[in-house]
Amino acid sequence: MMASYFFTRYYNLALYPQVAKLSEGHRAMNISDLAEDYLIDRKDGMRKLTASFLNEVMQREAENQIQARPYEHTVKRKAHRNGTRPRLLKTIHGEIELDKPQIREFPFKTKVFERFSRVEESLRVAVAESYLDGVSTRKVEKVFSKFGLENISASEVSRIAKKLDKQVKEFLNRPIVGSISYLFLDASYFKVRTEGRYINKALLIVTAIHEDGYREILSATVDDSEDESCWESCFKSLKARGLTGVKLVTSDGHKGIQAAVKKAFVGASWQMCNVHFMRAVLKNIPKKDKKEVAYMLKDALEDESKMQELAVILDDRGYKKPADTIDSFRFDLWNYKSFPRQHWRRIRTTNGLERINKELKRRSRVSGAYSNDQSLLRVAVCIMMDINEDWITGNRYLSLEE
Numbered sequence: 001m002m003a004s005y006f007f008t009r010y011y012n013l014a015l016y017p018q019v020a021k022l023s024e025g026h027r028a029m030n031i032s033d034l035a036e037d038y039l040i041d042r043k044d045g046m047r048k049l050t051a052s053f054l055n056e057v058m059q060r061e062a063e064n065q066i067q068a069r070p071y072e073h074t075v076k077r078k079a080h081r082n083g084t085r086p087r088l089l090k091t092i093h094g095e096i097e098l099d100k101p102q103i104r105e106f107p108f109k110t111k112v113f114e115r116f117s118r119v120e121e122s123l124r125v126a127v128a129e130s131y132l133d134g135v136s137t138r139k140v141e142k143v144f145s146k147f148g149l150e151n152i153s154a155s156e157v158s159r160i161a162k163k164l165d166k167q168v169k170e171f172l173n174r175p176i177v178g179s180i181s182y183l184f185l186d187a188s189y190f191k192v193r194t195e196g197r198y199i200n201k202a203l204l205i206v207t208a209i210h211e212d213g214y215r216e217i218l219s220a221t222v223d224d225s226e227d228e229s230c231w232e233s234c235f236k237s238l239k240a241r242g243l244t245g246v247k248l249v250t251s252d253g254h255k256g257i258q259a260a261v262k263k264a265f266v267g268a269s270w271q272m273c274n275v276h277f278m279r280a281v282l283k284n285i286p287k288k289d290k291k292e293v294a295y296m297l298k299d300a301l302e303d304e305s306k307m308q309e310l311a312v313i314l315d316d317r318g319y320k321k322p323a324d325t326i327d328s329f330r331f332d333l334w335n336y337k338s339f340p341r342q343h344w345r346r347i348r349t350t351n352g353l354e355r356i357n358k359e360l361k362r363r364s365r366v367s368g369a370y371s372n373d374q375s376l377l378r379v380a381v382c383i384m385m386d387i388n389e390d391w392i393t394g395n396r397y398l399s400l401e402e
Contacts, residue, residue, distance in 0.1 A: 051096040054089070054112050061110050062101040079105035089113060161378065168381040171388075172219060176238065179245030181339075182209040183218075183265075185257055186353045187226040188360055190376055191369035198369055202226045203360070203380055204234050207353060213396035215352065217388040218243070220380050222373040231260035239264075248339065250350055252276040253329060269335040273350045274301055277329055284321040293322070304334055342399045352397065359383050 034052065038045030063069055068077040084099035089112070101108050184207045192201040204221040219238060223230040235243075249261045250271040261270045278297050285293045293314070300306040307330055315323035336348040346352065360380055370376040391397070 047096050051098060054096075055099050058098065058101055058108075058110050058112055061112075062103065062108060065106075065108065066103060079103050087113065161374075164378055164382060165374070167385070168378055171381055171385055173241065176218060176242040178210055178212075180208045180210060180243060181245055181247045182343075182347050183246055183249045184208070184350050184353055185231070185249065185251035185261075186350050186357065187254075188357050190360075190364055192222070192373060192376055193369065193371050201373065201376070202230070203376065204230060205353060205356060205384075206234065206238065207356075209346070209398055213398035213400050215391040215397045217356070217384045217391070220377065220384060222377050225256075226254055227256040228259040229256075231257055232264060235260060235264035248335060248347060250336075250347060252350070253280060269338070270332055271335045271348060272329045272332040273348070274333065275349045275351060277301075277325075277333060280329075281322045281325050284325075285319060289317075301333065307333070346398055356384060356387055359387065 034045065034049055037048050062081065066077060066079045066081065068074050070081060080103070082102040082104040084101050087098050087100040089096055089098055098112070100110065100113075186205050187202045188205070189200045189202055191198045194201075202223050202225055204219075204223060204226060206218045206220075208216050208218050210216060219234060221230070221234050221237075223233075246265045246268045248269050248271055249265060250273055251257045251261075252273055253276060258270055261268065278294065278301075281297060282290055282294060296306075296310050296313075300310045307326060311323045311326040311330075314320075314326070336344050339347060360383060363379060363383060364370075370379070
Protein backbone atom coordinates (compact mmCIF):
# COMPACT_ATOMS: atom_id res chain seq x y z
CA MET A 1 0.00 0.00 0.00
CA MET A 2 2.84 2.38 0.93
CA ALA A 3 4.74 1.54 -2.24
CA SER A 4 1.66 2.19 -4.34
CA TYR A 5 1.13 5.54 -2.64
CA PHE A 6 4.73 6.66 -3.18
CA PHE A 7 4.77 5.61 -6.84
CA THR A 8 1.51 7.45 -7.50
CA ARG A 9 2.99 10.49 -5.82
CA TYR A 10 6.16 10.45 -7.90
CA TYR A 11 4.31 9.65 -11.11
CA ASN A 12 2.37 12.87 -10.62
CA LEU A 13 5.59 14.74 -9.95
CA ALA A 14 6.99 13.41 -13.23
CA LEU A 15 3.97 14.76 -15.11
CA TYR A 16 4.25 18.14 -13.39
CA PRO A 17 7.99 18.74 -12.98
CA GLN A 18 7.51 22.24 -11.60
CA VAL A 19 6.12 20.67 -8.42
CA ALA A 20 9.15 18.42 -8.06
CA LYS A 21 11.72 21.18 -7.58
CA LEU A 22 13.04 21.11 -4.05
CA SER A 23 14.29 24.29 -2.50
CA GLU A 24 17.64 25.23 -1.01
CA GLY A 25 20.03 22.98 -2.87
CA HIS A 26 17.86 19.86 -3.06
CA ARG A 27 18.02 18.34 -6.53
CA ALA A 28 14.76 17.86 -8.36
CA MET A 29 13.52 14.30 -8.01
CA ASN A 30 14.06 12.16 -11.08
CA ILE A 31 11.32 9.56 -11.34
CA SER A 32 13.31 7.57 -13.91
CA ASP A 33 16.29 7.22 -11.58
CA LEU A 34 14.06 6.19 -8.71
CA ALA A 35 12.26 3.61 -10.84
CA GLU A 36 15.59 2.20 -12.06
CA ASP A 37 16.90 1.98 -8.48
CA TYR A 38 13.74 0.12 -7.48
CA LEU A 39 14.12 -2.42 -10.29
CA ILE A 40 17.78 -3.08 -9.43
CA ASP A 41 17.31 -3.35 -5.66
CA ARG A 42 13.75 -3.11 -4.37
CA LYS A 43 14.74 -2.50 -0.75
CA ASP A 44 17.32 0.18 -1.59
CA GLY A 45 14.91 1.70 -4.09
CA MET A 46 12.21 2.01 -1.42
CA ARG A 47 14.71 3.62 0.97
CA LYS A 48 15.60 6.25 -1.65
CA LEU A 49 11.94 6.74 -2.52
CA THR A 50 11.01 7.19 1.14
CA ALA A 51 13.93 9.55 1.78
CA SER A 52 13.03 11.73 -1.21
CA PHE A 53 9.40 11.92 -0.17
CA LEU A 54 10.12 12.72 3.49
CA ASN A 55 12.71 15.34 2.52
CA GLU A 56 10.03 17.02 0.43
CA VAL A 57 7.58 16.82 3.33
CA MET A 58 10.07 18.64 5.58
CA GLN A 59 10.71 21.25 2.91
CA ARG A 60 6.98 21.96 2.76
CA GLU A 61 6.80 22.07 6.56
CA ALA A 62 9.66 24.59 6.55
CA GLU A 63 7.86 26.73 3.97
CA ASN A 64 4.72 26.74 6.09
CA GLN A 65 6.62 27.74 9.22
CA ILE A 66 8.65 30.44 7.46
CA GLN A 67 5.65 31.55 5.38
CA ALA A 68 7.83 31.93 2.31
CA ARG A 69 9.55 29.85 -0.36
CA PRO A 70 13.36 29.98 -0.68
CA TYR A 71 14.57 33.41 -1.80
CA GLU A 72 10.99 34.69 -2.00
CA HIS A 73 10.50 38.32 -1.07
CA THR A 74 7.25 38.71 0.82
CA VAL A 75 5.92 40.67 3.78
CA LYS A 76 4.52 37.42 5.18
CA ARG A 77 7.99 35.98 5.80
CA LYS A 78 8.54 35.09 9.48
CA ALA A 79 12.08 33.70 9.37
CA HIS A 80 15.01 32.59 7.20
CA ARG A 81 16.48 29.22 6.33
CA ASN A 82 19.83 28.16 7.69
CA GLY A 83 20.78 25.13 5.61
CA THR A 84 20.06 21.54 6.57
CA ARG A 85 21.40 19.00 9.02
CA PRO A 86 21.64 15.24 8.34
CA ARG A 87 19.40 13.09 10.53
CA LEU A 88 18.98 9.31 10.56
CA LEU A 89 15.53 7.73 10.70
CA LYS A 90 14.62 4.06 11.04
CA THR A 91 11.83 2.97 8.72
CA ILE A 92 10.27 -0.37 7.72
CA HIS A 93 12.60 -0.27 4.70
CA GLY A 94 15.74 0.25 6.81
CA GLU A 95 17.68 3.24 8.10
CA ILE A 96 17.67 6.33 5.89
CA GLU A 97 19.47 9.66 6.10
CA LEU A 98 17.31 12.77 5.75
CA ASP A 99 18.14 16.45 5.35
CA LYS A 100 16.39 18.23 8.20
CA PRO A 101 15.90 21.95 7.46
CA GLN A 102 17.27 24.50 9.93
CA ILE A 103 15.60 27.83 10.62
CA ARG A 104 17.73 30.73 11.88
CA GLU A 105 15.17 32.49 14.09
CA PHE A 106 13.45 29.51 15.81
CA PRO A 107 13.63 25.68 15.93
CA PHE A 108 12.21 23.82 12.94
CA LYS A 109 9.36 21.47 13.89
CA THR A 110 8.47 18.36 11.92
CA LYS A 111 6.10 15.41 12.23
CA VAL A 112 8.55 13.18 10.38
CA PHE A 113 10.59 12.42 13.52
CA GLU A 114 7.66 12.62 15.95
CA ARG A 115 7.54 8.90 16.69
CA PHE A 116 11.33 8.55 16.81
CA SER A 117 11.53 11.48 19.23
CA ARG A 118 8.94 9.96 21.55
CA VAL A 119 11.00 6.82 22.18
CA GLU A 120 14.26 8.76 22.26
CA GLU A 121 12.86 11.18 24.84
CA SER A 122 11.61 8.36 27.05
CA LEU A 123 15.10 6.83 27.05
CA ARG A 124 16.70 10.19 27.74
CA VAL A 125 14.43 10.64 30.74
CA ALA A 126 15.15 7.10 32.00
CA VAL A 127 18.91 7.73 31.83
CA ALA A 128 18.60 11.22 33.32
CA GLU A 129 16.44 9.97 36.20
CA SER A 130 18.98 7.29 37.06
CA TYR A 131 21.80 9.85 36.96
CA LEU A 132 19.96 12.44 39.06
CA ASP A 133 18.99 9.74 41.55
CA GLY A 134 22.67 9.07 42.12
CA VAL A 135 22.99 5.88 40.08
CA SER A 136 26.20 7.12 38.45
CA THR A 137 27.59 3.87 37.07
CA ARG A 138 30.12 4.13 34.27
CA LYS A 139 27.54 2.83 31.78
CA VAL A 140 24.92 5.40 32.81
CA GLU A 141 27.48 8.20 32.71
CA LYS A 142 28.61 7.14 29.23
CA VAL A 143 25.04 7.09 27.90
CA PHE A 144 24.30 10.33 29.75
CA SER A 145 27.08 12.01 27.80
CA LYS A 146 26.08 10.33 24.52
CA PHE A 147 22.57 11.80 24.78
CA GLY A 148 24.02 15.24 25.44
CA LEU A 149 22.41 15.48 28.89
CA GLU A 150 25.31 17.05 30.79
CA ASN A 151 23.46 20.31 31.32
CA ILE A 152 19.93 18.98 31.76
CA SER A 153 18.18 20.04 34.94
CA ALA A 154 15.85 18.10 37.20
CA SER A 155 13.01 20.45 36.22
CA GLU A 156 13.62 19.77 32.51
CA VAL A 157 13.57 16.00 33.12
CA SER A 158 10.33 16.42 35.05
CA ARG A 159 8.78 18.50 32.24
CA ILE A 160 9.62 15.94 29.53
CA ALA A 161 8.50 13.04 31.74
CA LYS A 162 5.18 14.76 32.44
CA LYS A 163 4.54 15.25 28.73
CA LEU A 164 5.34 11.62 27.93
CA ASP A 165 3.36 10.30 30.89
CA LYS A 166 0.27 12.03 29.56
CA GLN A 167 0.64 10.17 26.23
CA VAL A 168 1.30 6.89 28.06
CA LYS A 169 -1.82 7.32 30.21
CA GLU A 170 -3.97 8.10 27.17
CA PHE A 171 -2.67 5.00 25.37
CA LEU A 172 -3.25 2.67 28.33
CA ASN A 173 -6.72 4.04 29.10
CA ARG A 174 -8.11 4.27 25.58
CA PRO A 175 -11.41 2.43 24.97
CA ILE A 176 -11.27 -1.06 23.45
CA VAL A 177 -13.62 -1.05 20.50
CA GLY A 178 -15.25 -4.14 19.01
CA SER A 179 -15.32 -7.80 19.93
CA ILE A 180 -11.92 -9.52 20.29
CA SER A 181 -11.64 -13.30 19.91
CA TYR A 182 -7.90 -13.80 20.35
CA LEU A 183 -5.73 -12.58 23.24
CA PHE A 184 -1.98 -13.08 23.66
CA LEU A 185 -0.16 -12.68 26.98
CA ASP A 186 3.49 -12.47 27.94
CA ALA A 187 5.73 -11.08 30.65
CA SER A 188 9.30 -9.78 30.49
CA TYR A 189 11.49 -8.97 33.46
CA PHE A 190 13.54 -5.80 34.00
CA LYS A 191 15.70 -4.46 36.81
CA VAL A 192 13.96 -1.64 38.68
CA ARG A 193 15.25 0.33 41.67
CA THR A 194 12.95 -0.15 44.67
CA GLU A 195 13.70 1.23 48.15
CA GLY A 196 17.38 1.64 47.38
CA ARG A 197 17.96 -1.77 45.81
CA TYR A 198 17.41 -3.35 42.42
CA ILE A 199 14.87 -6.11 41.93
CA ASN A 200 13.45 -7.86 38.89
CA LYS A 201 9.95 -6.65 38.06
CA ALA A 202 7.48 -8.06 35.56
CA LEU A 203 6.16 -6.12 32.61
CA LEU A 204 2.84 -7.76 31.72
CA ILE A 205 1.89 -7.33 28.04
CA VAL A 206 -1.46 -8.07 26.40
CA THR A 207 -2.03 -7.99 22.64
CA ALA A 208 -5.06 -8.96 20.57
CA ILE A 209 -6.28 -9.74 17.08
CA HIS A 210 -9.51 -8.02 16.05
CA GLU A 211 -12.24 -9.62 13.99
CA ASP A 212 -11.01 -7.69 10.94
CA GLY A 213 -7.61 -9.46 11.21
CA TYR A 214 -5.58 -6.52 12.53
CA ARG A 215 -3.43 -6.70 15.66
CA GLU A 216 -3.41 -4.24 18.52
CA ILE A 217 -1.41 -3.82 21.73
CA LEU A 218 -3.99 -3.50 24.49
CA SER A 219 -2.02 -2.97 27.68
CA ALA A 220 1.24 -2.98 29.61
CA THR A 221 1.52 -3.20 33.39
CA VAL A 222 4.51 -3.18 35.75
CA ASP A 223 4.05 -5.56 38.68
CA ASP A 224 6.08 -7.44 41.27
CA SER A 225 5.46 -10.77 39.52
CA GLU A 226 3.11 -12.50 37.11
CA ASP A 227 1.09 -14.42 39.65
CA GLU A 228 -2.67 -14.95 39.48
CA SER A 229 -3.68 -11.74 41.28
CA CYS A 230 -1.50 -9.57 39.00
CA TRP A 231 -3.10 -10.96 35.86
CA GLU A 232 -6.59 -10.77 37.40
CA SER A 233 -6.05 -7.06 38.03
CA CYS A 234 -4.84 -6.63 34.44
CA PHE A 235 -7.90 -8.41 33.00
CA LYS A 236 -10.26 -6.40 35.21
CA SER A 237 -8.81 -3.18 33.81
CA LEU A 238 -9.16 -4.44 30.22
CA LYS A 239 -12.82 -5.34 30.78
CA ALA A 240 -13.48 -1.90 32.24
CA ARG A 241 -12.14 -0.42 28.99
CA GLY A 242 -14.53 -2.54 26.92
CA LEU A 243 -12.86 -5.90 26.28
CA THR A 244 -15.47 -8.48 25.24
CA GLY A 245 -15.84 -11.61 23.13
CA VAL A 246 -12.62 -13.41 24.15
CA LYS A 247 -12.60 -17.02 22.93
CA LEU A 248 -8.94 -18.03 22.99
CA VAL A 249 -6.06 -16.86 25.19
CA THR A 250 -2.53 -17.91 24.18
CA SER A 251 0.44 -17.71 26.54
CA ASP A 252 3.27 -19.68 28.11
CA GLY A 253 2.48 -22.26 30.81
CA HIS A 254 2.69 -20.01 33.89
CA LYS A 255 0.18 -21.27 36.48
CA GLY A 256 -0.81 -17.73 37.47
CA ILE A 257 -1.90 -16.98 33.91
CA GLN A 258 -3.89 -20.19 33.63
CA ALA A 259 -5.76 -19.57 36.88
CA ALA A 260 -6.50 -15.92 36.06
CA VAL A 261 -7.73 -16.74 32.53
CA LYS A 262 -10.03 -19.46 33.91
CA LYS A 263 -11.67 -16.96 36.30
CA ALA A 264 -11.75 -13.88 34.07
CA PHE A 265 -12.84 -15.38 30.74
CA VAL A 266 -15.47 -17.99 31.49
CA GLY A 267 -16.19 -20.02 28.35
CA ALA A 268 -12.88 -19.13 26.71
CA SER A 269 -10.11 -21.66 26.06
CA TRP A 270 -6.50 -21.32 27.16
CA GLN A 271 -3.92 -22.26 24.51
CA MET A 272 -0.43 -23.34 25.55
CA CYS A 273 2.02 -21.62 23.20
CA ASN A 274 3.50 -24.45 21.13
CA VAL A 275 6.96 -22.83 21.07
CA HIS A 276 7.06 -22.42 24.87
CA PHE A 277 5.83 -25.99 25.20
CA MET A 278 8.72 -27.31 23.12
CA ARG A 279 11.21 -25.30 25.17
CA ALA A 280 9.72 -26.62 28.42
CA VAL A 281 10.03 -30.25 27.27
CA LEU A 282 13.52 -29.90 25.77
CA LYS A 283 14.85 -28.06 28.82
CA ASN A 284 15.22 -31.37 30.66
CA ILE A 285 16.47 -33.44 27.72
CA PRO A 286 20.25 -34.13 27.56
CA LYS A 287 22.09 -32.42 24.74
CA LYS A 288 22.86 -35.70 22.98
CA ASP A 289 19.12 -36.44 22.53
CA LYS A 290 17.79 -32.91 22.04
CA LYS A 291 17.77 -32.97 18.24
CA GLU A 292 15.97 -36.31 18.04
CA VAL A 293 13.34 -35.34 20.65
CA ALA A 294 12.79 -31.95 19.03
CA TYR A 295 12.00 -33.68 15.74
CA MET A 296 9.59 -36.07 17.49
CA LEU A 297 7.92 -33.17 19.29
CA LYS A 298 7.31 -31.23 16.07
CA ASP A 299 5.81 -34.33 14.51
CA ALA A 300 3.59 -34.96 17.56
CA LEU A 301 2.33 -31.37 17.59
CA GLU A 302 0.83 -32.02 14.16
CA ASP A 303 -0.74 -35.34 15.22
CA GLU A 304 -2.38 -35.53 18.65
CA SER A 305 -2.25 -39.35 18.78
CA LYS A 306 1.54 -39.27 18.66
CA MET A 307 1.96 -36.95 21.66
CA GLN A 308 0.92 -39.50 24.28
CA GLU A 309 3.12 -42.10 22.59
CA LEU A 310 6.03 -39.69 22.89
CA ALA A 311 5.35 -39.21 26.62
CA VAL A 312 5.55 -42.99 27.12
CA ILE A 313 8.79 -43.20 25.10
CA LEU A 314 10.42 -40.43 27.16
CA ASP A 315 9.27 -41.96 30.42
CA ASP A 316 10.70 -45.34 29.38
CA ARG A 317 14.04 -43.66 28.64
CA GLY A 318 14.09 -42.23 32.16
CA TYR A 319 13.12 -38.69 31.14
CA LYS A 320 10.32 -38.31 33.68
CA LYS A 321 10.20 -34.50 33.82
CA PRO A 322 9.75 -34.05 30.05
CA ALA A 323 7.09 -36.80 30.08
CA ASP A 324 5.27 -35.07 32.96
CA THR A 325 5.42 -31.77 31.06
CA ILE A 326 3.66 -33.39 28.11
CA ASP A 327 1.00 -34.84 30.42
CA SER A 328 0.48 -31.43 32.09
CA PHE A 329 -0.24 -29.54 28.87
CA ARG A 330 -1.56 -32.16 26.42
CA PHE A 331 -5.19 -31.01 26.76
CA ASP A 332 -4.28 -27.38 25.99
CA LEU A 333 -2.00 -27.81 22.96
CA TRP A 334 -4.67 -28.03 20.27
CA ASN A 335 -7.46 -25.67 21.36
CA TYR A 336 -6.54 -23.48 18.39
CA LYS A 337 -7.97 -26.15 16.07
CA SER A 338 -11.51 -25.12 17.05
CA PHE A 339 -10.99 -21.95 15.00
CA PRO A 340 -10.65 -21.32 11.23
CA ARG A 341 -7.75 -23.29 9.74
CA GLN A 342 -6.23 -20.19 8.13
CA HIS A 343 -5.77 -18.75 11.65
CA TRP A 344 -3.98 -21.73 13.18
CA ARG A 345 -0.39 -20.74 12.47
CA ARG A 346 -0.89 -17.31 14.04
CA ILE A 347 -2.91 -18.23 17.14
CA ARG A 348 -1.11 -21.33 18.44
CA THR A 349 1.99 -19.39 19.57
CA THR A 350 2.91 -16.03 21.07
CA ASN A 351 5.44 -15.41 18.30
CA GLY A 352 3.60 -12.20 17.43
CA LEU A 353 4.91 -10.73 20.68
CA GLU A 354 8.55 -11.42 19.82
CA ARG A 355 9.12 -8.08 18.11
CA ILE A 356 7.88 -6.23 21.19
CA ASN A 357 10.10 -8.22 23.55
CA LYS A 358 13.19 -7.90 21.36
CA GLU A 359 12.75 -4.15 21.02
CA LEU A 360 12.16 -3.73 24.77
CA LYS A 361 15.30 -5.72 25.62
CA ARG A 362 17.37 -3.89 23.00
CA ARG A 363 16.29 -0.47 24.22
CA SER A 364 16.74 -1.43 27.87
CA ARG A 365 20.41 -2.11 27.24
CA VAL A 366 20.79 1.66 26.90
CA SER A 367 19.76 2.42 30.47
CA GLY A 368 20.63 -0.95 32.00
CA ALA A 369 18.12 -0.54 34.81
CA TYR A 370 15.24 1.77 35.66
CA SER A 371 15.00 4.19 38.58
CA ASN A 372 11.32 3.39 39.27
CA ASP A 373 8.26 1.59 37.90
CA GLN A 374 7.04 4.60 35.94
CA SER A 375 10.38 4.99 34.19
CA LEU A 376 10.13 1.41 32.89
CA LEU A 377 6.48 1.81 31.92
CA ARG A 378 7.22 5.08 30.11
CA VAL A 379 9.95 3.61 27.91
CA ALA A 380 8.00 0.39 27.28
CA VAL A 381 4.76 2.08 26.29
CA CYS A 382 6.48 4.66 24.06
CA ILE A 383 8.05 1.75 22.16
CA MET A 384 4.71 -0.08 22.06
CA MET A 385 2.91 2.97 20.69
CA ASP A 386 5.25 2.95 17.70
CA ILE A 387 4.79 -0.77 17.09
CA ASN A 388 1.02 -0.47 17.55
CA GLU A 389 0.84 2.27 14.92
CA ASP A 390 2.62 -0.06 12.49
CA TRP A 391 0.22 -2.88 13.32
CA ILE A 392 -3.03 -0.98 12.87
CA THR A 393 -1.90 0.78 9.69
CA GLY A 394 -0.04 -2.16 8.10
CA ASN A 395 -1.19 -5.42 6.56
CA ARG A 396 -3.74 -7.72 8.16
CA TYR A 397 -2.17 -10.27 10.50
CA LEU A 398 -4.92 -12.83 9.93
CA SER A 399 -6.43 -13.83 6.60
CA LEU A 400 -10.22 -13.53 6.49
CA GLU A 401 -10.54 -15.75 3.46
CA GLU A 402 -11.91 -19.25 3.91
